[in-house]
Amino acid sequence: MNTDKDIVKIFDTTLRDGEQSPGASMNTEEKIQIAKQLEKLGVDIIEAGFAAASPGDFEAISRISNIVEKSRVCSLARAVEKDIKAAGEAVSAAKLKRIHTFIATSPIHMEYKLRMSPDEVIRRAVDAVKYAKTFVDDVEFSCEDAGRSEMGFLKEIISAVIEAGAGTINIPDTVGYRLPHEMGEMIKELSGFIGEKAVISVHCHNDLGLAVANSLYSVLNGARQVECTINGLGERAGNAALEEIVMAIKTRKDIFKDIDTNINTKEIYPASRLVATITGIEPQPNKAIVGKNAFAHESGIHQDGVLKHKETYEIMRAEDIGLDTNAIVLGKHSGRHAFKEKIKALGFDLNEDELNKAFERFKMLADKKKEIVDDDIRMLVTSEITSVPETFKLVRLQISDCSEGVPSAAVTIEHEGEQKTDAGIGDGTIDAIFKTIDRISGYNGTLNDYKVEAVSKGKDALAKVVVKVVFDQTKPAVIGHGLSIDTMIASAKAYVNALNSYLSMKEVLKTKERPQENI
Ligand code: KIV
Numbered sequence: 029m030n031t032d033k034d035i036v037k038i039f040d041t042t043l044r045d046g047e048q049s050p051g052a053s054m055n056t057e058e059k060i061q062i063a064k065q066l067e068k069l070g071v072d073i074i075e076a077g078f079a080a081a082s083p084g085d086f087e088a089i090s091r092i093s094n095i096v097e098k099s100r101v102c103s104l105a106r107a108v109e110k111d112i113k114a115a116g117e118a119v120s121a122a123k124l125k126r127i128h129t130f131i132a133t134s135p136i137h138m139e140y141k142l143r144m145s146p147d148e149v150i151r152r153a154v155d156a157v158k159y160a161k162t163f164v165d166d167v168e169f170s171c172e173d174a175g176r177s178e179m180g181f182l183k184e185i186i187s188a189v190i191e192a193g194a195g196t197i198n199i200p201d202t203v204g205y206r207l208p209h210e211m212g213e214m215i216k217e218l219s220g221f222i223g224e225k226a227v228i229s230v231h232c233h234n235d236l237g238l239a240v241a242n243s244l245y246s247v248l249n250g251a252r253q254v255e256c257t258i259n260g261l262g263e264r265a266g267n268a269a270l271e272e273i274v275m276a277i278k279t280r281k282d283i284f285k286d287i288d289t290n291i292n293t294k295e296i297y298p299a300s301r302l303v304a305t306i307t308g309i310e311p312q313p314n315k316a317i318v319g320k321n322a323f324a325h326e327s328g329i330h331q332d333g334v335l336k337h338k339e340t341y342e343i344m345r346a347e348d349i350g351l352d353t354n355a356i357v358l359g360k361h362s363g364r365h366a367f368k369e370k371i372k373a374l375g376f377d378l379n380e381d382e383l384n385k386a387f388e389r390f391k392m393l394a395d396k397k398k399e400i401v402d403d404d405i406r407m408l409v410t411s412e413i414t415s416v417p418e419t420f421k422l423v424r425l426q427i428s429d430c431s432e433g434v435p436s437a438a439v440t441i442e443h444e445g446e447q448k449t450d451a452g453i454g455d456g457t458i459d460a461i462f463k464t465i466d467r468i469s470g471y472n473g474t475l476n477d478y479k480v481e482a483v484s485k486g487k488d489a490l491a492k493v494v495v496k497v498v499f500d501q502t503k504p505a506v507i508g509h510g511l512s513i514d515t516m517i518a519s520a521k522a523y524v525n526a527l528n529s530y531l532s533m534k535e536v537l538k539t540k541e542r543p544q545e546n547i
């Protein structure tokens with residue numbers, strides 16, 4: 029922890045606002061792995077979910093509260109008693125805890141969404157903060173849609189909630205409406221108004237592609253907490269990307285001077301890969317900092333310049349974000365020791381059992397693939413540590429000659445110690461495989477999304493398949509991952525993994541909608 033600097037707290041909301049990205053829902057094990065990585069990254073506050081939204085969110089926040097020690101664990105809560113109670117109970121085991129409560133403050137939200145008068149909104153906010161203080165010392169209050177709220181009203185409600193005990197005041201640009209200079213002016217005025225009475229936080233959405241710029245202008249004008257997500261995940265166009273904010277502050281010391289964060293930037297790339305692997309949402313290749321091309325120099329002139337003197341075209345070093353461009357490649361002859369060292373270098377902390385299982389999978393892969401690069405290993409290990417109980421296990425898959433006749437698949441699956449084999453046809457091979465798995469398992473999945481990607485280069489690259497499947501129309505889709513040299517096997521594994529994930533979370537899966545009622 030940096031003490032003699034002017035620290036901007038990093039509040040990560042990947043597990044809450046990030047999870048609101050379409051298709052980004054995660055199971056509890058996956059959330060726990062991300063929370064552990066966020067702690068390693070050095071984020072000050074982890075918003076682990078919205079406890080009242082579903083039993084699944086509640087469970088994930090409670091388990092994270094029991095595991096994370098260095099970062100503060102936070103739950104979101106609307107300004108209503110039942111939400112605050114759930115949030116307080118969910119974070120109760122955390123060493124450092126916070127409740128984050130919010131209510132909308134813009135005229136349009138108060139009139140049409142809340143149907144409340146401004147006075148009623150202030151009363152609700154004050155009651156919420158006071159009630160939250162009965163569970164935790166550290167309470168954050170957000171003026172939802174502050175970006176479109178009136179300054180006079182913001183000052184009124186902020187004074188009231190600080191008086192009630194809020195220690196952090198968050199100013200969200202909920203709909204991503206503000207321009208950077210406007211955001212800066214708003215924060216400057218509020219900063220003068222609030223003074224030392226509370227920390228000012230910002231939470232910027234990216235609807236106009238300005239979330240990071242708006243966050244940075246806010247920091248320059250007095251905000252000392254920034255809410256952001258890994259890879260910029262989040263509702264609609266997403267939230268401000270953590271990696272971009274942190275690297276801008278680090279790289280432009282001439283502008284940010286003594287301002288710093290507690291982030292260990294070498295953990296940025298591992299965090300980005302983990303989140304992309306788990307959610308199946310890859311950052312665009314040209315995404316700043318963590319995109320595949322962010323440190324790649326394609327043009328000859330650039331390459332020549334970089335070879336002569338790196339700083340000619342590079343303002344940051346790949347190593348600073350934990351991307352090792354000279355990484356040792358493993359292969360068939362690499363032993364357990366080399367594998368263990370590589371796992372350590374990639375930042376994974378595996379117990380003996382996990383290490384053995386990951387090594388077994390590595391050996392199987394090395395038999396088929398000549399060079400195993402870091403991304404292959406990241407993928408293998410992530411699928412090992414986030415695995416759910418294998419209620420159903422794919423044992424064998426045989427597909428028909430795809431060039432002729434009706435596509436068909438024969439599948440063998442193990443369930444409760446027994447192997448069952450069946451065969452079926454479909455409109456295509458994937459359809460045949462998934463339909464056959466449905467018949468054997470007795471579950472009927474609706475495929476909402478299917479993605480396949482090569483983990484690395486080469487014809488022998490590992491195929492990563494991510495599927496999104498709905499097994500119960502009253503519940504949200506679950507995500508399944510499958511990895512194999514063979515795309516069809518990876519697809520079958522991904523589908524079975526989605527089914528296992530659904531079965532492990534069935535009881536706690538949130539109903540399709542988050543709380544919708546006006547408060
Ligand atoms: O965007 C927003 O306003 C939010 C609040 C709940 C902080 O996510």
Ligand code: ZN
Pocket residue numbers: 045200202231233263
């Ligand atoms: Zn938000």
